Amino acid sequence: MTDTFRLDGKIALVTGGASGIGAAIVHRFAESGAEVLIVDLDEGKAKQLAGAVPFARALRCDITVQAEVAALFDNIRDLDILVNCAGIGMVGSVEETELAEMQRLFRVNVEGAFLVTKAALPLLKKVRGSVLNIGSVAGIVGVKRRFAYCATKGAVHAMTRQLAVDYPTEIRANCLAPGTVDTPFVEAYLEKYHRHEKDKVRAELNERQPLGRLAKPEEIAGLALYVCSPAADFMNGSVVTIDGGWTAA
Secondary structure (H helix, E strand, O other): OOHHHOOOOOEEEEEOOOOHHHHHHHHHHHHOOOEEEEEEOOHHHHHHHHHHOOOEEEEEOOOOOHHHHHHHHHOOOOOOEEEEOOOOOOOEOOOOOOHHHHHHHHHHHHHHHHHHHHHHHHHHHHOOOEEEEEOOHHHOOOOOOEHHHHHHHHHHHHHHHHHHHHOOOOOEEEEEEEOOEOOHHHHHHHHHHOOOOHHHHHHHHHHHOOOOOOEOHHHHHHHHHHHHOHHHOOOOOOEEEEOOOHHHO
């Protein structure tokens, strides 16, 4: 690994960092020399991961509660990288989506990212730090029966570009838009909506990616490392797909 892909001396905060894509990013950043703050609602999982990763610390926070986010940042003095990875999903067309469900997704996926970014910004501006939002192909193309999820991920993409416009020389703000990734998030979806046909639906999810398989969390983490590293210094306001060819089809 060249020096431009190292994060030595950097402090990174990853929301939703205890599992899935977030956990893979924690591992990759730590391997690259960063001190990583694992922020998650599941304190037990976060502590377990922190115990397995060098220079990592677990911090519990509900990112939808402004007071908890403020308390979190009261104890953080320096920050170089923020990864907004925490997110939830649901299945349903506009007719199947209740207002409470729509609000719940926006509260976590959009308002949570807003609150954490707002709190982190003063620290990031001091060092021309990096914000990396985890979006989705669902913010670029329509995905059947994902009305609320598509809406929130479109908002995440828009927020990313807007940050880059408001702070073009003070921070870097970029976004990854993965296709379907083989994570506990997907397993929870299969358990909730397709308990009696998991194998069939899992096969359909694989086929939905033109490459013929789901992404691995480690593949998303590799791109996250590049985007947050000195190698990507000229990259700002980008929404980068990593989707097995989904949005190219």
